[in-house]
Amino acid sequence: MTSDKLRVLLVGNGGREHTLAWKLAQSDQVECIHIVPGNGGTAGVPKSENITTVKDTNFAALVKHAQDNNLNFLVPGPEAPLVAGITDYFHQHAPGIHVFGPSQAAARMEGSKTFSKDFMKRHMIPTAAYENFTDYGAAKNYLEVVSHSVVIKADGLAAGKGVVIPQDASEARHALESIMADREFGDAGNSVVIEELLEGDEISILSLSDGETILSLPPAQDHKRIADGDTGPNTGGMGTYTPTPLVTKEQLEEIDRVVLRPTIDGMKKEGMTFRGCLFTGLMMTKDGPKVLEYNVRFGDPESQSCLALLQSDLAELMLACCTGTLSQHKLSIAPLSACTVVVAAGGYPGSYAKGTPMKVKEAKVEDGVFVFHAGTGLGEDGQLKTSGGRVIAATATGGTLREAVDKAYQGVKLIEFEGMQYRKDIAGRALK
Ligand SMILES: Nc1ncnc2c1ncn2[C@@H]1O[C@H](COP(=O)(O)OP(=O)(O)O)[C@@H](O)[C@H]1O
Ligand SMILES: [Mg+2]
Numbered sequence: 001m002t003s004d005k006l007r008v009l010l011v012g013n014g015g016r017e018h019t020l021a022w023k024l025a026q027s028d029q030v031e032c033i034h035i036v037p038g039n040g041g042t043a044g045v046p047k048s049e050n051i052t053t054v055k056d057t058n059f060a061a062l063v064k065h066a067q068d069n070n071l072n073f074l075v076p077g078p079e080a081p082l083v084a085g086i087t088d089y090f091h092q093h094a095p096g097i098h099v100f101g102p103s104q105a106a107a108r109m110e111g112s113k114t115f116s117k118d119f120m121k122r123h124m125i126p127t128a129a130y131e132n133f134t135d136y137g138a139a140k141n142y143l144e145v146v147s148h149s150v151v152i153k154a155d156g157l158a159a160g161k162g163v164v165i166p167q168d169a170s171e172a173r174h175a176l177e178s179i180m181a182d183r184e185f186g187d188a189g190n191s192v193v194i195e196e197l198l199e200g201d202e203i204s205i206l207s208l209s210d211g212e213t214i215l216s217l218p219p220a221q222d223h224k225r226i227a228d229g230d231t232g233p234n235t236g237g238m239g240t241y242t243p244t245p246l247v248t249k250e251q252l253e254e255i256d257r258v259v260l261r262p263t264i265d266g267m268k269k270e271g272m273t274f275r276g277c278l279f280t281g282l283m284m285t286k287d288g289p290k291v292l293e294y295n296v297r298f299g300d301p302e303s304q305s306c307l308a309l310l311q312s313d314l315a316e317l318m319l320a321c322c323t324g325t326l327s328q329h330k331l332s333i334a335p336l337s338a339c340t341v342v343v344a345a346g347g348y349p350g351s352y353a354k355g356t357p358m359k360v361k362e363a364k365v366e367d368g369v370f371v372f373h374a375g376t377g378l379g380e381d382g383q384l385k386t387s388g389g390r391v392i393a394a395t396a397t398g399g400t401l402r403e404a405v406d407k408a409y410q411g412v413k414l415i416e417f418e419g420m421q422y423r424k425d426i427a428g429r430a431l432k
Contacts, residue, residue, distance in 0.1 A: 005031035006315055009066050009097075011056050011086070012077025013039045015342070015374035015393050016300035020077060020314075021045040022372070023307045027315035034071060036062065040384050041373025041392070056081065059089040066090075066097055074099045075318065079297050082276075083111035083157060098322040102296050105272040109294040113193045114155045116294050123266040125259055127291040128283075130195035136180040139192060143172050149197035154179045156188030160236050165197065200285040201246040201429070202292065204302050207260055207280065208317055211273035213326035214260050215317070217306040218243035218333060219252065221430070222299070226349055228425045235349045236390055239426035240305045241339040241401060246430060247284060255282065255289050263294070275321050304372050304395045305338040336368075337401040339408040340393050341426050345375070346419025348389035355379075356386040358417040368397040368404075369411040386417060401427055 006029050010017055018041045024030050025046045035042045038050030054061045057080075066074065074097055076086050085104035090097050101107075108115045114132040119125075129148070132155075133139035143150070152175045154162030162185050166172035179189040202224075207216040220242035226232040247255075259280060267274045279295035279302070299306075307314065311332040320326040345352035358376065363369045372395060375388020394411025398404035405427045412422060 004072060005029060006073045006319065007031050007069070007071045008033040008073045008075060008315075009062065009071040010035045010075045010077060011062070011081055013037050013042075013056075014077065014300050015372045015390065016298050016303045017077040018042050018045070018372045018374070019303045019307050020075060020298065021048050022370070023310065023314045024075075027313045029313065029315045029319075034065070034069060036065070039373045039387070040376030040378050041371070043378065057084075059086055060093075062086075063090060063094045066094060072097055073319070074101075076101045077297065079107070079110050079157060079295060082107040082296055098319060100318040100322055101276040102274050103272060106267060106274050107296045108272075109267070109274075110296040111157060112155050113153045113293065114191050117193055117195070119266065119270075120291060123262045125262050125266075125291055126288060128196040128198050130193050132191055132193055133180075134191045136176070139176055139180060139194060140173065142194060143169070143176060146194065151195050151197050152176055152179065153193040153195065154185045154188045155191040155193065156185070158185040158188045160234065161185070162188055163234070198283040198285050198290055198292070200283045203244055203247055203282050203284060204240075204299055205255065205260070205280045205282065206299055206302055206306055207278045208321055208326065209264050209274050209276070209278055210321045210324045210326040211264065211268055211275050212324070214256070214264055215326060215329065215331045216256070216260065217331065218309060219247050220244060220299070220302040220305055221246065221427070222302060223423055223426055226344075226423075228423055233349050235344070237299075237301045237342065238344065238423045239339070239341045239393075240301045241337065241404065241427040241430065242302070242305045242309065243337065244430055245401070251284065251289065255280075259289060259291055300374075301340045301342055301393055304340040304370075304393055308338040308370060308395050308397050309334045309336060334397065336397045336399060337404040338395060338397045339401070339404040339427055340372075340395040341408045341412050341422055342374075342390050342393045343412060343415050343420050343422045344390050345386055345388070346421055348421070352389055353419060354385075354387055356417050356419065358384045358386060358391070358415070360384060360392065360416075361414040363394070363411060363414055367407065369407055369414075370395045371411060371414060391417070391420070401430060405431065
């Protein structure tokens with residue numbers, strides 16, 4: 001660690017960024033955090049301020065803001081800036097600024113599903129059987145002959161909407177047509193992956209890496225569907241808990257050996273060394289763990305639960321990822337469970353109202369309850385209002401999973417706005 005304090009530029013406006021700001025602010029190494037653009041919660045984090053005068057997609061303006069304010073550490077929260085090459089841009093135009101996040105080449109592991117599937121095949125990393133297609137006719141023919149149930153995935157970024165799990169052959173044909181012919185997701189549908197439907201429990205693992213050392217946070221489980229019992233349409237994620245008992249210690253070791261290690265080593269070998277947070281989505285099938293996808297940044301809402309258990313200094317860990325010194329660090333994880341319940345706007349993931357006034361009572365940190373904002377903003381009058389679909393989340397830690405879950409639902413009671421909806425069964429599968 002240099003004697004220079006970290007002056008952070010954090011890009012993003014979701015629950016993940018509120019959580020990152022909250023955790024980074026706890027570090028003695030961190031002097032200030034500028035969040036572009038931030039949300040109604042990040043503005044209140046110690047040492048933090050929201051910056052709304054700079055557009056988060058304008059890399060030149062971000063470099064200028066960083067230089068004008070002596071910021072020395074860039075943390076891009078979401079995938080879009082990473083896939084667009086923000087890391088390389090900063091390295092080129094502001095070489096003195098550390099960037100926590102992979103290069104554009106490495107970010108293809110999230111930015112292109114066909115690329116990541118081919119990577120897994122090259123490195124014999126277990127994943128669903130698949131074929132990639134750029135030709136609509138060929139993809140259509142394949143659907144007629146394929147013997148297994150399929151999942152259809154648009155290749156590029158589609159804000160969590162580019163994956164279809166068809167119930168029957170006609171739904172599969174329709175999904176393929178929307179993606180490849182009707183261009184529902186634009187260029188993200190230039191190619192598609194058609195893969196085998198896997199069955200099992202789905203888990204997420206967040207791993208910090210400097211390209212060699214891998215330090216993983218405890219395994220988490222997200223809840224993608226909007227409604228209880230995993231019904232209704234997919235969302236960005238309605239709640240998480242960690243550690244999930246649905247994977248054993250032995251299975252985690254297997255995941256390390258057959259997935260994480262070959263992934264990080266393979267990326268280095270191919271000249272796209274991974275520095276940052278690698279999110280591996282896995283299905284625990286009866287034939288062992290299989291990778292569903294990689295993301296190249298912290299998960300949202302996995303981070304809210306996982307970082308609530310992290311006792312280590314996150315800023316030091318992130319800096320070590322940038323400087324290639326992660327081997328000198330260990331993760332200190334609280335021997336607790338954590339649970340996050342996301343509160344969404346009525347109608348989400350379909351159309352929903354924005355600008356609904358909200359009331360949020362102070363969470364009691366000593367009780368292990370935290371409220372992380374996502375789609376919120378402050379009106380000119382200082383009134384907190386909704387501004388997105390996934391609005392806000394309550395996270396809690398507890399000595400048992402049951403306790404963490406109960407406290408998180410107590411935390412939800414601190415939140416009030418018209419039309420609010422949330423799942424009542426977060427962690428239900430694990431508690432059964
Ligand atoms: N092969 C598969 N078998 C079963 N379910 C899958 C498969 N691939 C994806 N899914 C489901 O679809 C969700 C979204 O797919 P994913 O590959 O994570 O894409 P994205 O997060 O970019 O939308 C996953 O979280 C998982 O629930
Ligand atoms: Mg996913």
